[in-house]
Amino acid sequence: MKTKILLKESEMPTHWYNVAADLSNPPAPYLGPDGNPVPPEAMLAIFPEALVMQEVSTERWIEIPGEVREALSLWRPSPLFRAHRLEQALKTPAKIYYKNEAVSPAGSHKPNTAVAQAYYNKQAGIKRLVTETGAGQWGCSLALAGQMFGIDVRVFMVKISYQQKPYRRSMMQTWGAEVFASPTNMTETGRRILAEHPDSNGSLGIAISEAVEEAAGRADSNYALGSVLNHVCLHQTIIGQEAKKQLEMVGDYPDVVIACCGGGSNFAGLAFPFVADKAAGKNVQLIAAEPTSCPTLTKGVYTYDWGDAVGLTPLMKMYTLGHDFMPPGIHAGGLRYHGDSALVSQLHKEGVVDAVAVPQLETFEAGVLFARTEGIIPAPESTHAIAATIREAKRCTETGEPKTLLFNLSGHGHFDMASYDRYFAGELEDFEYPEEAIKESLAHLPKFG
Amino acid sequence: MKTKILLKESEMPTHWYNVAADLSNPPAPYLGPDGNPVPPEAMLAIFPEALVMQEVSTERWIEIPGEVREALSLWRPSPLFRAHRLEQALKTPAKIYYKNEAVSPAGSHKPNTAVAQAYYNKQAGIKRLVTETGAGQWGCSLALAGQMFGIDVRVFMVKISYQQKPYRRSMMQTWGAEVFASPTNMTETGRRILAEHPDSNGSLGIAISEAVEEAAGRADSNYALGSVLNHVCLHQTIIGQEAKKQLEMVGDYPDVVIACCGGGSNFAGLAFPFVADKAAGKNVQLIAAEPTSCPTLTKGVYTYDWGDAVGLTPLMKMYTLGHDFMPPGIHAGGLRYHGDSALVSQLHKEGVVDAVAVPQLETFEAGVLFARTEGIIPAPESTHAIAATIREAKRCTETGEPKTLLFNLSGHGHFDMASYDRYFAGELEDFEYPEEAIKESLAHLPKFG
Numbered sequence: 001m002k003t004k005i006l007l008k009e010s011e012m013p014t015h016w017y018n019v020a021a022d023l024s025n026p027p028a029p030y031l032g033p034d035g036n037p038v039p040p041e042a043m044l045a046i047f048p049e050a051l052v053m054q055e056v057s058t059e060r061w062i063e064i065p066g067e068v069r070e071a072l073s074l075w076r077p078s079p080l081f082r083a084h085r086l087e088q089a090l091k092t093p094a095k096i097y098y099k100n101e102a103v104s105p106a107g108s109h110k111p112n113t114a115v116a117q118a119y120y121n122k123q124a125g126i127k128r129l130v131t132e133t134g135a136g137q138w139g140c141s142l143a144l145a146g147q148m149f150g151i152d153v154r155v156f157m158v159k160i161s162y163q164q165k166p167y168r169r170s171m172m173q174t175w176g177a178e179v180f181a182s183p184t185n186m187t188e189t190g191r192r193i194l195a196e197h198p199d200s201n202g203s204l205g206i207a208i209s210e211a212v213e214e215a216a217g218r219a220d221s222n223y224a225l226g227s228v229l230n231h232v233c234l235h236q237t238i239i240g241q242e243a244k245k246q247l248e249m250v251g252d253y254p255d256v257v258i259a260c261c262g263g264g265s266n267f268a269g270l271a272f273p274f275v276a277d278k279a280a281g282k283n284v285q286l287i288a289a290e291p292t293s294c295p296t297l298t299k300g301v302y303t304y305d306w307g308d309a310v311g312l313t314p315l316m317k318m319y320t321l322g323h324d325f326m327p328p329g330i331h332a333g334g335l336r337y338h339g340d341s342a343l344v345s346q347l348h349k350e351g352v353v354d355a356v357a358v359p360q361l362e363t364f365e366a367g368v369l370f371a372r373t374e375g376i377i378p379a380p381e382s383t384h385a386i387a388a389t390i391r392e393a394k395r396c397t398e399t400g401e402p403k404t405l406l407f408n409l410s411g412h413g414h415f416d417m418a419s420y421d422r423y424f425a426g427e428l429e430d431f432e433y434p435e436e437a438i439k440e441s442l443a444h445l446p447k448f449g
Numbered sequence: 450m451k452t453k454i455l456l457k458e459s460e461m462p463t464h465w466y467n468v469a470a471d472l473s474n475p476p477a478p479y480l481g482p483d484g485n486p487v488p489p490e491a492m493l494a495i496f497p498e499a500l501v502m503q504e505v506s507t508e509r510w511i512e513i514p515g516e517v518r519e520a521l522s523l524w525r526p527s528p529l530f531r532a533h534r535l536e537q538a539l540k541t542p543a544k545i546y547y548k549n550e551a552v553s554p555a556g557s558h559k560p561n562t563a564v565a566q567a568y569y570n571k572q573a574g575i576k577r578l579v580t581e582t583g584a585g586q587w588g589c590s591l592a593l594a595g596q597m598f599g600i601d602v603r604v605f606m607v608k609i610s611y612q613q614k615p616y617r618r619s620m621m622q623t624w625g626a627e628v629f630a631s632p633t634n635m636t637e638t639g640r641r642i643l644a645e646h647p648d649s650n651g652s653l654g655i656a657i658s659e660a661v662e663e664a665a666g667r668a669d670s671n672y673a674l675g676s677v678l679n680h681v682c683l684h685q686t687i688i689g690q691e692a693k694k695q696l697e698m699v700g701d702y703p704d705v706v707i708a709c710c711g712g713g714s715n716f717a718g719l720a721f722p723f724v725a726d727k728a729a730g731k732n733v734q735l736i737a738a739e740p741t742s743c744p745t746l747t748k749g750v751y752t753y754d755w756g757d758a759v760g761l762t763p764l765m766k767m768y769t770l771g772h773d774f775m776p777p778g779i780h781a782g783g784l785r786y787h788g789d790s791a792l793v794s795q796l797h798k799e800g801v802v803d804a805v806a807v808p809q810l811e812t813f814e815a816g817v818l819f820a821r822t823e824g825i826i827p828a829p830e831s832t833h834a835i836a837a838t839i840r841e842a843k844r845c846t847e848t849g850e851p852k853t854l855l856f857n858l859s860g861h862g863h864f865d866m867a868s869y870d871r872y873f874a875g876e877l878e879d880f881e882y883p884e885e886a887i888k889e890s891l892a893h894l895p896k897f898g
Contacts, residue, residue: 003522004523073453085597105824147821148534174869424622
């Protein structure tokens with residue numbers, strides 16, 4: 001029984017797959033506050049041209065530069081595992097495979113795009129990348145990538161995380177990044193917030209604003225984002241392409257492809273390469289798993305909204321709970337985003353991508369079962385994919401169908417053990433966001449045109 | 450330029466290499482307090498027969514059971530890396546390779562022996578393994594292995610670590626192990642200590658005593674040790690065997706082999722497979738790197754001493770600083786052992802193995818340089834091997850010799866970021882153990898015969 005399915009380094013994909021080429025309808029453009037499309041040039045203030053071109057490209061295949069491939073090869077191709085022990089524990093006739101993206105030095109799929117972004121910015125002569133981070137997964141990935149390409153990295157880290165979760169901060173510093181507790185007095189946004197609320201704990205919205213302000217104001221600096229945008233989703237498609245090849249090696253193809261979904265890049269990475277197959281008539285179901293506490297795809301509306309909390313970004317057509325939606329402090333920090341990738345949203349709207357919402361306790365139960373069978377302790381984000389996979393596997397047990405399930409283990413939980421502690425202590429609870437509150441924040445959607 | 454050198458799963462070693470077959474002199478037997486050799490049968494109270502036979506075997510090759518190989522294949526064969534970026538940073542003509550043992554789910558080389566020990570105990574009908582752990586690396590590895598083979602694991606964790614380093618405890622619990630802050634009131638030793646010192650922080654010596662007492666007193670329970678013993682070193686030799694094959698694949702062979710050395714199993718794992726070559730005339734230097742704060746091989750004496758702090762174990766002939774030597778609270782917790790593996794000690798005595806001592810600040814400096822060049826944040830233990838390798842590489846820069854260096858990256862530093870924090874804050878210092886204090890503890894060596 002084959003457990004670990006490996007590709008040779010020479011079998012790593014040479015191109016990223018651009019799902020925009022296989023959409024039934026053209027991608028909805030980003031809009032300015034006046035309701036008119038934002039020209040790509042406007043994005044050049046904070047992104048290098050190569051990434052802006054990728055953002056708006058509809059070419060199906062985009063070549064991965066050799067230097068990016070070389071950087072990725074430090075940990076790629078990542079292994080695909082057949083979860084024999086989990087299958088046995090579930091007594092399911094289903095075959096469960098998972099792609100292990102926890103093997104990167106930063107511990108998640110995020111470096112797949114971080115190295116590409118660092119590379120293109122370096123090529124464009126940029127000296128410094130500025131970004132924000134909540135719990136620190138993305139900040140770590142960009143710090144690592146910046147170090148690999150000799151580009152400075154400055155991270156605005158939400159102050160409450162900076163204080164309460166110091167180890168991801170240490171990790172960023174070990175990789176040479178500058179990390180600041182946001183709000184800072186380095187930006188106008190930060191100074192304004194601090195003047196009003198000297199004890200502000202910060203928020204992701206504030207940190208984004210600080211990072212964008214800093215990047216836009218300096219010619220030698222650009223901004224980098226870890227999810228949501230088209231080029232970020234693009235860079236992650238190496239995951240699904242590898243998984244397809246690995247399944248081919250054992251003569252298999254998935255009936256169901258599952259990944260957790262916050263901003264959408266991890267889901268996009270695994271699932272997008274299957275969209276073309278689906279369009280060509282293949283019977284494969286694509287499921288995005290999200291928390292019931294932040295049910296963007298399952299309870300949001302598909303409309304134009306801002307990508308950030310305070311309206312600095314262009315308007316994107318996406319599933320949203322409203323840009324001022326405040327999800328509770330659940331343990332899967334990476335899934336607390338009010339919106340979703342425009343591409344994932346459009347595919348969901350068009351019926352190509354399904355979505356399920358999973359409550360927090362079910363995700364931890366799934367994570368512990370996974371750790372005890374497969375040996376790897378998953379990140380709280382990834383446990384959403386595991387829980388959704390277990391639901392499918394149990395359905396197979398009931399129906400007797402021997403389906404092939406594939407999910408993405410997007411990261412390990414080494415920096416989330418405090419959350420496991422609280423789960424074991426019975427201190428966690430489920431949280432279903434009240435319909436009333438969602439209606440309330442949806443009432444603040446931007447109005448124009 | 451090849452960076453990552455991978456073996457196929459089918460190329461994983463089928464046998465462990467037993468260095469006892471290639472010693473110039475027969476291994477020194479374990480002695481009882483009366484000075485007479487301890488018969489192997491005496492060890493059956495706490496170890497299964499298969500492991501006792503391995504402990505005293507002089508057969509050169511011992512077959513790895515299929516189930517152990519299958520368990521190891523979850524993360525093995527581990528990758529060998531050529532450290533191109535580190536070489537460039539050092540401007541050295543040396544070629545630097547490292548074996549990455551951080552890829553196991555527990556994050557270090559320790560599971561290599563944990564799965565073997567869990568397997569043999571399961572085969573022997575044992576229901577529960579009992580062990581001690583300091584910072585938690587070994588406890589995690591045994592918890593993982595116990596889960597894989599369906600055997601319960603009970604860990605006595607030094608109380609101060611239990612309280613101050615909760616995340617390795619959470620990890621053990623996630624893998625289903627029972628973890629107790631030692632001293633407990635579950636054992637006579639624990640109760641006696643608590644009666645005298647109700648606020649005792651515990652120590653590794655006390656935790657060992659509790660674990661051995663518990664294991665010896667229950668027919669369904671055995672004891673498991675994570676380093677020092679011959680069978681533990683044996684199980685680690687899979688590391689060096691793989692590394693040799695991987696170097697062969699790129700037509701290389703090391704001039705110098707380097708690993709950090711606490712109890713000795715990580716050093717043994719990488720270096721022992723080269724001992725036979727050396728005996729056959731190959732010119733390869735084997736270097737054990739230890740902390741200046743616990744300089745067992747470099748400043749200890751080669752004599753019989755107890756393996757634990759309180760005299761419960763047999764006497765082993767080894768380099769020792771004295772069983773009541775109290776090393777300072779350095780950050781490489783895994784290297785704070787007063788003695789050393791009997792096999793490593795004998796090889797050092799016979800001139801086959803060299804040793805160097807490295808001060809703490811030099812190890813962290815090396816660890817940060819490694820993280821910033823190779824991308825992986827190393828465990829504080831592993832940074833001793835990195836620092837010793839950097840010394841060799843710098844020597845090559847001076848002499849112009851293009852030596853081939855191979856070291857063992859025994860584990861990652863994900864649970865040691867607080868130590869990196871203190872390093873960056875300038876709060877760490879070097880500590881060279883005073884000769885006087887070593888003399889003092891050496892005066893307490895056991896006397897007999």
